[in-house]
Amino acid sequence: xxxxxxxxxxxxxxxxxxxxxxxxxxxxxxxxxxxxxxxxxxxxxxxxxxxxxxxxxxxxxxxxxxxxxxxxxxxxxxxxxxxxxxxxxxxxxxxxxxxxxxxxxxxxxxxxxxxxxxxxxxxxxxxxxxxxxxxxxxx
Amino acid sequence: xxxxxxxxxxxxxxxxxxxxxxxxxxxxxxxxxxxxxxxxxxxxxxxxxxxxxxxxxxxxxxxxxxxxxxxxxxxxxxxxxxxxxxxxxxxxxxxxxxxxxxxxxxxxxxxxxxxxxxxxxxxxxxxxxxxxxxxxxxxxxxxxxxxxxxxxxxxxxxxxxxxxxxxxxxxxxxxxxxxxxxxxxxxxxxxxxxxxxxxxxxxxxxxxxxxxxxxxxxxxxxxxxxxxxxxxxxxxxxxxxxxxxxxxxxxxxxxxxxxxxxxxxxxxxxxxxxxxxxxxxxxxxxxxxxxxxxxxxxxxxxxxxxxxxxxxxxxxxxxxxxxxxxxxxxxxxxxxxxxxxxxxxxxxxxxxxxxxxxxxxxxxxxxxxxxxxxxxxxxxxxxxxxxxxxxxxxxxxxxxxxxxx
Numbered sequence: 001x002x003x004x005x006x007x008x009x010x011x012x013x014x015x016x017x018x019x020x021x022x023x024x025x026x027x028x029x030x031x032x033x034x035x036x037x038x039x040x041x042x043x044x045x046x047x048x049x050x051x052x053x054x055x056x057x058x059x060x061x062x063x064x065x066x067x068x069x070x071x072x073x074x075x076x077x078x079x080x081x082x083x084x085x086x087x088x089x090x091x092x093x094x095x096x097x098x099x100x101x102x103x104x105x106x107x108x109x110x111x112x113x114x115x116x117x118x119x120x121x122x123x124x125x126x127x128x129x130x131x132x133x134x135x136x137x138x139x
Numbered sequence: 140x141x142x143x144x145x146x147x148x149x150x151x152x153x154x155x156x157x158x159x160x161x162x163x164x165x166x167x168x169x170x171x172x173x174x175x176x177x178x179x180x181x182x183x184x185x186x187x188x189x190x191x192x193x194x195x196x197x198x199x200x201x202x203x204x205x206x207x208x209x210x211x212x213x214x215x216x217x218x219x220x221x222x223x224x225x226x227x228x229x230x231x232x233x234x235x236x237x238x239x240x241x242x243x244x245x246x247x248x249x250x251x252x253x254x255x256x257x258x259x260x261x262x263x264x265x266x267x268x269x270x271x272x273x274x275x276x277x278x279x280x281x282x283x284x285x286x287x288x289x290x291x292x293x294x295x296x297x298x299x300x301x302x303x304x305x306x307x308x309x310x311x312x313x314x315x316x317x318x319x320x321x322x323x324x325x326x327x328x329x330x331x332x333x334x335x336x337x338x339x340x341x342x343x344x345x346x347x348x349x350x351x352x353x354x355x356x357x358x359x360x361x362x363x364x365x366x367x368x369x370x371x372x373x374x375x376x377x378x379x380x381x382x383x384x385x386x387x388x389x390x391x392x393x394x395x396x397x398x399x400x401x402x403x404x405x406x407x408x409x410x411x412x413x414x415x416x417x418x419x420x421x422x423x424x425x426x427x428x429x430x431x432x433x434x435x436x437x438x439x440x441x442x443x444x445x446x447x448x449x450x451x452x453x454x455x456x457x458x459x460x461x462x463x464x465x466x467x468x469x470x471x472x473x474x475x476x477x478x479x480x481x482x483x484x485x486x487x488x489x490x491x492x493x494x495x496x497x498x499x500x501x502x503x504x505x506x507x508x509x510x511x512x513x514x515x516x517x518x519x520x521x522x523x524x525x526x527x528x529x530x531x532x533x534x535x536x537x538x539x540x541x542x543x544x
Contacts (some may be wrong), residue, residue, distance in 0.1 A: 003454070011454055017523050034188065034541030035526060036486035037447050042525035060525040064450040068523065113542075 002020035010069035018058040020044040028122025030114040043114035066104040070111035076132035143459045145505045149498035156346040163391040164387035176385045192392025196369035201329035213320040215243040216339025216354040223365025233280030238262040241483040263453045267431035268297035290322035294478040295430030296439030305334025326399035347394030351387030410437035419510040438497040446527040447520040455516030469516040
């Protein structure tokens, strides 16, 4: 299967690989997927307490090139957004941006799940209610 | 100067040896006769070429030329052997024994048999990929007509104890069919010493052309017959109708002759390179060879690199190096390799595997380049892998409740 230029670029030069201190109250961590399924994504956000903006986002991903590219792209998009804005990132926008073929759509779903899981972690840590997330399963 | 890309997927197919091509060329244009045209020189020429190729093929596997039936490849051979025996020996029984690590052509032919009312036992394999002989013998019943176990596996290269299997088959009066696709031409195969009754193999896995193969069908002790699966002119002793693919058959014959000639030298050279590659890659942490290292084809190495995913790994170098992955993502199905799973590998390890298939045209500098590229990509992806980080922190990945999709 041929990958799109954008997927290849994210794979070769991934943005924001790394780990944030998950013990900090302004850091939200989402860990989604499973080793058995061949995809695990860990996505973290760090929120600026004063402005409410996401000032940093990091990922580590075990998976194929599309999974790596989806998470790399997600971290790019998260930075500078408010937590509420971040919730609007939809997997189909990732699909379009990266030109993912149908068989790789699940990678984008995983990235969306990871964003929501990270936000929920942040919310719970800061005394807010966890959001109910619809299960978007495209497997 | 190293030429890219490098081909290390010789279990999928091999490049054709130029000497094979040379032998084939006249049979496309000047010597185009139908080998079944018995009454003019064009036909005679074709028939003569086919007869000669039949001898070349037979010689490689220690058979009589009359025992060679030409086919379109090993998938057809597998189907003809299994379905053909099932039909031919229906009065004797309807039970077939095979193994879970067989090629899809064998497994799916067996599933077809089940739909027809036959019974199939699928033997599990041991963690090293070999079948358990005691289990095989215990599975035999009065209705068993065929044991179908491959000579060597396409994904891990594990060689089954063929002689022992055939001895068991003989003891119980059961026929033994083996899919020899990966073994014939690579390691010594002798149908008499190995006690094989039927064997399918293919040209394009041994530096011959695609679209041609053969099935060995024993004629003596016992005389074996299969019911044809295609109706027509009754070619190939009535077992496989269809105008013979003369250029392809000439190519297959030449390929067999060359394999016989070059086998010893090829094996020595290729296995040394395989070992070099394998030993270098095993220097990486958490890298494991899949399948028996002792009973294995000399040109194959299947390695799992824990905590990196196979397709993601391949992407790091697949513009320049062609290998195959046991990970699901490479194929339309999302399931990882059923062969690796049958060896008892967890899905995570199965997703992390690469298969290296070396060949006659592999060179030392290609191996050096591959070692460097694969090692670098594994290290790079592990830096990106959350699982690697957890492993390094001493977290037991099994203790985590993963969200299964």
